[in-house]
Amino acid sequence: MVLPRSAWRRLYQQRLVLLLTMLAFVWPALCAGFVYLSNHVELLQGLEDEFKQFIQVDGRFFSIFMYVQGGFAVFLAALAGPGLIAPDLANNALPLYFSRPLTRWGYALARLTVLVGMLSVVTWVPGLVLFGLQVGLAGGTWFAANWTLGAGMVAGFLLWLLILSLVAMASSAYVKWRVVAAAVSLAFFFILSGVAEMIDNVLRVTWGHIIDPAWAVNQVWCAWLGVTLPAGAGAGASGLALAVMMLLLVPVIASRLQPVEVVS
Amino acid sequence: MSTVPVVELENLKVTLGRREILHGITCRLGASGMGKAVGLLGPNGAGKSTLILTLLGFLRPSAGRARILGLDCGRRMGEARSRIGYMPENDSFIGDMTAVTFLRQMAELSGLPPDAALEKSHEVLFHVGLGEARYRELRTYSYGMKQMAKLAQAIVHGPELVVLDEPTNGLDPAARRRMLKLIGEMKQEQGMSVIVCSHLLRDIEQVCDEAVILKDGQIVHHCNLEEERRSNRRFVELEVTGDDRNLRAALPEIGAEGVPEGGGRWRLVLPAGVELEAVWRLAARQNLLVRRITHRQDTLEEIFLKALGHLAPAPEEGAGPDPGRA
Numbered sequence: 398m399v400l401p402r403s404a405w406r407r408l409y410q411q412r413l414v415l416l417l418t419m420l421a422f423v424w425p426a427l428c429a430g431f432v433y434l435s436n437h438v439e440l441l442q443g444l445e446d447e448f449k450q451f452i453q454v455d456g457r458f459f460s461i462f463m464y465v466q467g468g469f470a471v472f473l474a475a476l477a478g479p480g481l482i483a484p485d486l487a488n489n490a491l492p493l494y495f496s497r498p499l500t501r502w503g504y505a506l507a508r509l510t511v512l513v514g515m516l517s518v519v520t521w522v523p524g525l526v527l528f529g530l531q532v533g534l535a536g537g538t539w540f541a542a543n544w545t546l547g548a549g550m551v552a553g554f555l556l557w558l559l560i561l562s563l564v565a566m567a568s569s570a571y572v573k574w575r576v577v578a579a580a581v582s583l584a585f586f587f588i589l590s591g592v593a594e595m596i597d598n599v600l601r602v603t604w605g606h607i608i609d610p611a612w613a614v615n616q617v618w619c620a621w622l623g624v625t626l627p628a629g630a631g632a633g634a635s636g637l638a639l640a641v642m643m644l645l646l647v648p649v650i651a652s653r654l655q656p657v658e659v660v661s
Numbered sequence: 662m663s664t665v666p667v668v669e670l671e672n673l674k675v676t677l678g679r680r681e682i683l684h685g686i687t688c689r690l691g692a693s694g695m696g697k698a699v700g701l702l703g704p705n706g707a708g709k710s711t712l713i714l715t716l717l718g719f720l721r722p723s724a725g726r727a728r729i730l731g732l733d734c735g736r737r738m739g740e741a742r743s744r745i746g747y748m749p750e751n752d753s754f755i756g757d758m759t760a761v762t763f764l765r766q767m768a769e770l771s772g773l774p775p776d777a778a779l780e781k782s783h784e785v786l787f788h789v790g791l792g793e794a795r796y797r798e799l800r801t802y803s804y805g806m807k808q809m810a811k812l813a814q815a816i817v818h819g820p821e822l823v824v825l826d827e828p829t830n831g832l833d834p835a836a837r838r839r840m841l842k843l844i845g846e847m848k849q850e851q852g853m854s855v856i857v858c859s860h861l862l863r864d865i866e867q868v869c870d871e872a873v874i875l876k877d878g879q880i881v882h883h884c885n886l887e888e889e890r891r892s893n894r895r896f897v898e899l900e901v902t903g904d905d906r907n908l909r910a911a912l913p914e915i916g917a918e919g920v921p922e923g924g925g926r927w928r929l930v931l932p933a934g935v936e937l938e939a940v941w942r943l944a945a946r947q948n949l950l951v952r953r954i955t956h957r958q959d960t961l962e963e964i965f966l967k968a969l970g971h972l973a974p975a976p977e978e979g980a981g982p983d984p985g986r987a
Contacts, residue, residue, distance in 0.1 A: 399766060493754075493767060495718075498771065655719075
């Protein structure tokens, strides 16, 4: 835990990271208000039945919560990720790390832990708090009927955080300048989304979005939260696409984490 | 009980890309726990850095074996690394960290508990002369200070073996002297074994007890510098005026042998226990006027140049120890 501890401290020394982290709590706070309202129907007297039906804590509610927080996580990962590996590469610090009892995988895992940990603070942790709040207000019966929502949310967020962290680490490992690395990290998602849109429109198909990680993860989330899936590839195919994406990112990162660069 | 060599290589071959860099090196260097230093010498491209990187487990041998402190560099590298300190040649640090934080992190990574790591960091920074600057960020350090910080991180966890890659590179004379003094102290006071890779022969000569000369991926010379220095005392260079034709026949009187080089210059080999005074007396008996008499100064530079084939060997070459000549 030596590396994560020190990296964690350095991360929160960046004001922008701190600011964005604080901003990321606004939406969970609003959602907490929503949960409170939905459990206090007496406060909603005089409102139309349609609205009363709208404010229900169910899979749809959690999927909207996740979509917004997932978006925040993208920006936070792009902001914080490049500061993890890029400085070590720029300062040639890897030989110092790897001449100690620390393997490349240990180093990568430590960096991944930092990012996943930091993003957890604004994603599944507040999500779980919301879930707990709902359980507290609605009671054990609601929990017994909806525990899969909590499990699906945590698992869904962790899947997304893993992808975000790997993308941020890969851009950090290849681009030494932090700002450019952050831009590359963001561009990855926007470009793939654009390309997916192009594929769908040019080829007149509906599976093109499978290469868009944000879209694919939303399909998986919807399936896990029991929400109707948007048109296109199913949750299984989307999950497979995400797994392939992660498998491709791992060697991309590993190839850069070398103590010495060998020019053959 | 036999001592464990610091480095043990068995037919070590290292290939980078399609090119074989180290061609089957076999040798035993140093003895762990004895506080001795081994110098790694060789021209550019000889394979010094490749050897160091292989010993640190950064490069994998294509054949053969390498052991460091008796531990296999492939299978037990994790264990070996906690007992090694490495100072790389190039700038290596984490710029936005203070020296003390940097050292603490490195010490903890090597296995020291957090409190001990912090205490050792302060101690070592004072030891290398960075005590006053220990709360400054490393990126604000001068080149010489960065070199010292690199040395500090290599020794902060009290390793048994320290590998120094060009430690005096780019240092001004005062900083160089300080660096060499620190290396000497590491050996003598803390009993650390040291491997110094350098192209500065003087530095190797000053701090090392053994030297290995590499050329084209092979060891071309392995000498014990201490014995080399001792054996130099047996070789005498003499210059006389007068008729020296009978000198050769007279030399056995003091148990010596000699080779004339013309112009009154001689190269003598004295037996153990015979001092220069005996040569003076012999010359006086032969009515020769001694113009110059010195012990041979067979510097590391000469050894190096001979090993690389840039200097013809002296006639008596071979009398000294040369265990690892390949």
